[in-house]
Structures are given as C-alpha cells and as structure tokens.
Amino acid sequence: MSDLGRREEIRVPGMSEPISHFTHVVRAGRLVFVSGCVATDAAGRTVGGSDVVAQARQVHENLERCLAAAGATFADVCKVTVFLKNVADREKVNIARKEYFGPHRPASTLVEISRLVREDLLVEIEAIAVVPE
Numbered sequence: 001m002s003d004l005g006r007r008e009e010i011r012v013p014g015m016s017e018p019i020s021h022f023t024h025v026v027r028a029g030r031l032v033f034v035s036g037c038v039a040t041d042a043a044g045r046t047v048g049g050s051d052v053v054a055q056a057r058q059v060h061e062n063l064e065r066c067l068a069a070a071g072a073t074f075a076d077v078c079k080v081t082v083f084l085k086n087v088a089d090r091e092k093v094n095i096a097r098k099e100y101f102g103p104h105r106p107a108s109t110l111v112e113i114s115r116l117v118r119e120d121l122l123v124e125i126e127a128i129a130v131v132p133e
Contacts (some may be wrong), residue, residue: 004098006028006029007026007027007028008026008028009023009025009026009059010024010026010066010069010070011023011024012024012025012065012069013065013069014042014062014065015042015044015062015065015066016040016041016042016043016044017044017124018035019044019117021109021114022035023035024066024069025066025067025069025070027070027071027131028093030130030131030132030133031128031129031130032067032070032072032076032127032128032129032130032131033126033127033128034063034066034067034070034126034127034129035066035126036081036083036124036126037059037062037063037066037124037125037126038055038059038062038116038117038123038124039055039056039058039059039062039121039122039123039128040056040058040062040121041058046118046120046121048122049120050120050122051122052086052089052092052093052095052122053092053095053096055121055122055123056092056093056095056096056097057096057124059096059123059125060096060097060099060102060125062098063125063127064100065101067129070129070131072131073132074100074101074102074104075102075104076130076131076132077101077104077106077127077128077129078106078107078128078129078130079106079107079108079109079127079128080106080108080109080125080126080127080128081108081109081110081111081125081126082108082109082110082122082123082125082127083109083111083112083114083116084110084111084112084122084123085112085113085114085115085116085122085123086112087110087112087120089123090110093123106127117123
C-alpha cells in the first residue's frame with residue numbers, strides 16, 4: 001500500500017483519555033482528522049469555567065497539540081466544525097480563533113447544540129487538515 005493510503009491512529013500526549021471508542025487524531029496520508037476538542041486539561045478537568053473565551057482558548061490549545069502530533073499546524077487546517085451551546089457566543093469564540101489561526105481562514109460550519117459531553121462545556125471544535133508534501 002502506498003503512503004497515501006496509510007492510516008494512523010494518534011493518541012496525543014497531554015490530552016485527556018478518550019471517554020468513548022475514538023482516538024484524538026487519525027492521519028491518512030496527508031489528511032489529518034482531529035476529533036472534537038473541548039476545554040479540558042490533561043486530567044480531563046474543564047478549563048475556563050463559564051468564560052467562553054477562556055474555554056475557546058483551551059480548545060485551540062488542544063487543537064494545536066493534536067495537529068502537531070500529526071505534523072500539521074493551523075495553517076494546514078482546511079475545515080472546522082464548531083459546536084456551541086449558545087450561538088450568541090460566536091464572536092467571543094472568534095477572539096480565540098483569530099489568535100490561533102492568524103491570517104489563515106478555514107472553511108467553517110457553526111452549529112448550536114443543547115449540550116456537549118459534559119454540562120459545563122460551552123464549545124467543541126473538530127478540524128480537518130492537509131499537511132504539505
């Protein structure tokens with residue numbers, strides 16, 4: 001099988017243990033799929049309390065850690081899906097997003113949902129990246 005078709009599951013150091021049957025990142029050739037990241041630390045504790053900007057920053061820290069484990073950066077991200085408990089927080093989440101993505105703008109979908117995996121979590125973001133050859 002060529003390297004293009006090779007599929008690798010990546011468990012990322014510094015990320016909390018998956019609580020379900022999934023892995024943090026899957027890399028298939030140059031494609032990188034990052035599972036939804038929430039505002040937790042390595043022990044699984046929520047970071048940021050009820051401050052959605054602080055939570056969004058932790059989510060982006062976790063995204064950065066996952067991307068790096070697969071050899072990618074925010075510049076390589078082509079698509080994100082953002083899940084928010086309150087769609088009115090979109091601009092607040094964008095504060096953190098601009099800090100981490102800089103001039104790079106991925107395609108994006110925003111969905112308001114009634115609840116994330118835990119009641120205290122306010123935002124979750126998943127990403128798809130393509131690493132350079």
